[in-house]
Amino acid sequence: ELQDEVEMSINGSTSNENLANRIQEFYYAKNATERNQWSCNICRLVANKGISLQQLGGDKKQICKFASDMCDLFLPNDALQCNRYVDNLIDSWMYIVENKPEIKAESVCRIRMQDKNCFPDSEVNWEINIPKGESRALSTAANNKVQYKVLHLTDIHYDPLYKVGANAVCKDVLCCESISGTPNAPNEAAGYWGDYHVCDMPWYSIDDLMEQLSQHVSPPHISINLMVASEF
Numbered sequence: 001e002l003q004d005e006v007e008m009s010i011n012g013s014t015s016n017e018n019l020a021n022r023i024q025e026f027y028y029a030k031n032a033t034e035r036n037q038w039s040c041n042i043c044r045l046v047a048n049k050g051i052s053l054q055q056l057g058g059d060k061k062q063i064c065k066f067a068s069d070m071c072d073l074f075l076p077n078d079a080l081q082c083n084r085y086v087d088n089l090i091d092s093w094m095y096i097v098e099n100k101p102e103i104k105a106e107s108v109c110r111i112r113m114q115d116k117n118c119f120p121d122s123e124v125n126w127e128i129n130i131p132k133g134e135s136r137a138l139s140t141a142a143n144n145k146v147q148y149k150v151l152h153l154t155d156i157h158y159d160p161l162y163k164v165g166a167n168a169v170c171k172d173v174l175c176c177e178s179i180s181g182t183p184n185a186p187n188e189a190a191g192y193w194g195d196y197h198v199c200d201m202p203w204y205s206i207d208d209l210m211e212q213l214s215q216h217v218s219p220p221h222i223s224i225n226l227m228v229a230s231e232f
Helices: 002-010 019-028 032-055 060-074 079-099 105-112 203-216
Strands: 150-154 226-230
Touching: 002 019, 002 032, 002 060, 019 032, 019 060, 032 060, 032 079, 032 105, 060 079
Parallel strands: 150 226
Antiparallel strands: none
C-alpha cells in the first residue's frame, strides 16, 4: 500500500501531508540491507520520472521543482541540504539527459548510490568523443631558461553555515553546520579550524591560510610567480 502511494506521489497524481513521515517510519524500521534495496528502488522511480519529465519538454525550472518536491517527500528533515545538492547538480543533470537520450534510471542510481550497491548488473557504457589531433614531441627546457614557481591550492571548500561544536557525524550530505544538530559525543563536534568528518571549512580558516601564505611564501623565505586555486 505504501509503495503504491509513493509511486503515485512521485508521478504527481496524489499528495499526502503525512506520507513523508510514514516513509521515514517505514525506512528506519528496516535493517541495512532492506534500507539499501528500498533506496535503490525509490531512486529508480525518481530518476525515471526526472528523465521522462525532461525528455517530454520539461525545462530546468520544472525539473528543479520536481526534485525539490522529492526532497520534501523523502528527506523532510534534510530538505535544505537536499535542495542545495539539487542546485549544484541540476546543470549536469540537464546536460547528460539532453546529450544521452538512451540513459536509464538504473545507470543513474548505480553511479549516484554506489554505497548501496544499486543495480550492479546494469551496464554503464560512457563514451566521450575526443577529436583527433596531432601529437608533437615536447622538448626539455634548457637549464638556462627562467624557471617559475607555482603554488597550487586545491579543495578549499568554504561553508558559510560552518559552526564550531556542531554535529560532525550527521546523516546529511554535509555536516558541521548550524543546522546539523547537537553531537552525541565530544569527539563528534566540529573543530575550530575544520574537521576530518564530512565537513567543509569556515571562512576564517581560509583567511588564516592566506595570511600564512603572505608571510611565508614570499621573499625572503620563498618567492612564487603564480598561485592557482581550484575547487574553491
